[in-house]
Amino acid sequence: MARFARWYGSGPLHLLVLIASFAVTGYALVRLFAVRPLEVAIWFVGAAILHDLILLPLYSLADLSAHAVLRHRATRMPQPPWINYLRVPTFLSGVLLLVWFPLIFALPTPYPGATGLSMDVYLGRWLAITAVLFVASAVAFALKLRRVRRAAHADEERPAPGHDAAS
Amino acid sequence: MDGGGRASAPGSGRPQRPRSDEGHAQGRLERVRAAAAARVTKGAARARALVRRVEQTPPPPGPFRPGFWRSPLRGPWLTSVFGLVLLIGISLIFVTGMLSYASYNPGLGRINDQTPDKGLLGFYLFAWPTRPYWLYRLTQGVHVTLGVVLVPVLLAKLWSVIPKLFEWLPVRSIAHGLERLSLLMLVGGVIFEFVTGIINIQLYYVFPGSFYTLHFYGAWVFIAAFVVHVGLRLRRMTRALRSRSLAAELRTDLAHTRPEPPDPDGLVPTAPAPPTMTRRGALAMVGGGSLLLFAVTAGQSIGGWLRSTALLAPHNRTPDSGPNGFQINKTAASVGVTPAHVGPAWRLEIHGPGPTLVFTRAQLLAMPQHTAALPIACVEGWSTPNQQWSGLRLADFAALAGLPAAGSVLVQSVQPPGPYSSVVLRGNQIHDPRSLLALRVNGADLSLDHGYPARVIVPANPGVNNTKWVHRLTFRT
Numbered sequence: 001m002a003r004f005a006r007w008y009g010s011g012p013l014h015l016l017v018l019i020a021s022f023a024v025t026g027y028a029l030v031r032l033f034a035v036r037p038l039e040v041a042i043w044f045v046g047a048a049i050l051h052d053l054i055l056l057p058l059y060s061l062a063d064l065s066a067h068a069v070l071r072h073r074a075t076r077m078p079q080p081p082w083i084n085y086l087r088v089p090t091f092l093s094g095v096l097l098l099v100w101f102p103l104i105f106a107l108p109t110p111y112p113g114a115t116g117l118s119m120d121v122y123l124g125r126w127l128a129i130t131a132v133l134f135v136a137s138a139v140a141f142a143l144k145l146r147r148v149r150r151a152a153h154a155d156e157e158r159p160a161p162g163h164d165a166a167s
Numbered sequence: 168m169d170g171g172g173r174a175s176a177p178g179s180g181r182p183q184r185p186r187s188d189e190g191h192a193q194g195r196l197e198r199v200r201a202a203a204a205a206r207v208t209k210g211a212a213r214a215r216a217l218v219r220r221v222e223q224t225p226p227p228p229g230p231f232r233p234g235f236w237r238s239p240l241r242g243p244w245l246t247s248v249f250g251l252v253l254l255i256g257i258s259l260i261f262v263t264g265m266l267s268y269a270s271y272n273p274g275l276g277r278i279n280d281q282t283p284d285k286g287l288l289g290f291y292l293f294a295w296p297t298r299p300y301w302l303y304r305l306t307q308g309v310h311v312t313l314g315v316v317l318v319p320v321l322l323a324k325l326w327s328v329i330p331k332l333f334e335w336l337p338v339r340s341i342a343h344g345l346e347r348l349s350l351l352m353l354v355g356g357v358i359f360e361f362v363t364g365i366i367n368i369q370l371y372y373v374f375p376g377s378f379y380t381l382h383f384y385g386a387w388v389f390i391a392a393f394v395v396h397v398g399l400r401l402r403r404m405t406r407a408l409r410s411r412s413l414a415a416e417l418r419t420d421l422a423h424t425r426p427e428p429p430d431p432d433g434l435v436p437t438a439p440a441p442p443t444m445t446r447r448g449a450l451a452m453v454g455g456g457s458l459l460l461f462a463v464t465a466g467q468s469i470g471g472w473l474r475s476t477a478l479l480a481p482h483n484r485t486p487d488s489g490p491n492g493f494q495i496n497k498t499a500a501s502v503g504v505t506p507a508h509v510g511p512a513w514r515l516e517i518h519g520p521g522p523t524l525v526f527t528r529a530q531l532l533a534m535p536q537h538t539a540a541l542p543i544a545c546v547e548g549w550s551t552p553n554q555q556w557s558g559l560r561l562a563d564f565a566a567l568a569g570l571p572a573a574g575s576v577l578v579q580s581v582q583p584p585g586p587y588s589s590v591v592l593r594g595n596q597i598h599d600p601r602s603l604l605a606l607r608v609n610g611a612d613l614s615l616d617h618g619y620p621a622r623v624i625v626p627a628n629p630g631v632n633n634t635k636w637v638h639r640l641t642f643r644t
Contacts, residue, residue: 007280009340014399020346021395025352028387031284032380044385047358048351051325052332067443081421083443087454095319095456095571096463100479102371111370115494116486116616125478129463
């Protein structure tokens, strides 16, 4: 048992479960690859690569860049943390685009003929939703800014007791 | 390998050796065995040294270094929250997906079955019921809507475990290597299933092959890896979920947000950046994404005034007003049905053991009419509320054909040969009193796009199996 674990890297149950799983995988894969195997394999592995090595690095980079580019705008006025007021509407608008991009960009040519509906509405609607999300975020940030600056202003006019004690 | 072969050689040659040499041979055997054992030990030591050297190879720069991933939110607790949501959600999607396959009654023959080579993967199939009449509307609405709604959770889960993709060493043992191969099936499979499903409901047919084949077999590739993943991680997940209180996390503000304690899986960063978002904020953002997707999608499966709230869903408007103003899956023009196919020359043929019966539409309308209030529910997840159909019962046609206890009926359309131009329905579907060959809907004649002159409507049947433009019914025992 111990020798098996040293050779294999885990218990025998682990091996049995994985072999059983791979048997089912193989059974389904043979059928999945029955027609146009290369293209299907590209789609299957490509799906993981597209997400892990392209989409995720891109949005991480966008997030880091937003931080770096917009960080050094030092003013005399206090600045509350702002990144989430940009991040949240971008994320929400982004997932809508990710899911509904074929209709938003009017890509599926069979759609109008099959359903009797037009695809023209989707781009406008997505842009409108995006606008609403960013306006709502901007309003929320403006309110936050006003609250923070008012508080700071009040502090300036009436020195805090802690400040008195220190001086 | 080499050593093992030598050690076994004398044993395999033993029957040919003379008896008198037995003792001598025994001694030689011992010596060979000892030499072989020494070789094996030396080889193993050398292999172990090699493994140690490989293990000590420093990771290449970039994402393989532990300091590269810096989000202070990554950790087993957050991953487990997303994991638990996906465990429940994906299980539900898988079960409703299996039901969707069963609802096509693939057991009735090739016409109904898009994946005739399924073999054992159809082990669970059963006769699809006709009640409750809204069954397919519910199961397929859940399948599609839940799939769309889980996209942000899936993205968040994959984000939370991305350091594991770059773990160093890439393969530490046979077990580890096999597990990572299984993870490729898991991640490739889940994205493949979500992508094919989501672009199919938008009629964006760019995937390589038939949607049914890809989505069905892809689901089995995925679920094999999913079950293993759940089995191997379930205890780790429950332990992680117990490690922090959700209520406490929801009260924690940014100033008090700290990384989770270091974990053996290396999700928690070794050099965390200062937090810019609370865990509460991350959960709210992901949950908000799901809610927003639900809001702009679910209306197409509910119908009524809520249909117009499905701002980005494919079936969010009615194509027409009036009695025939409800959703169309495929218009007549899109499948090549022209008014000439269904003009005055159109006849309905009823085949059975006796002579063929032929009816004009006027003759059908002169027969006693029955009504049924039934929805249209599509595999693409959209559906309509109940429509008032009227026409003749399939059971009555079965009796006319001389087979009152018909076991199945082949329904054929005037539609040129192609997917769903014909279908086989089962006995329980024929004998439900609400199963009609409908001639009218909501008090008006069927429109051409809804199947004029006659279409099938069966409770709980997937939309594409409610064949339109019917011209022949063949009843079988």
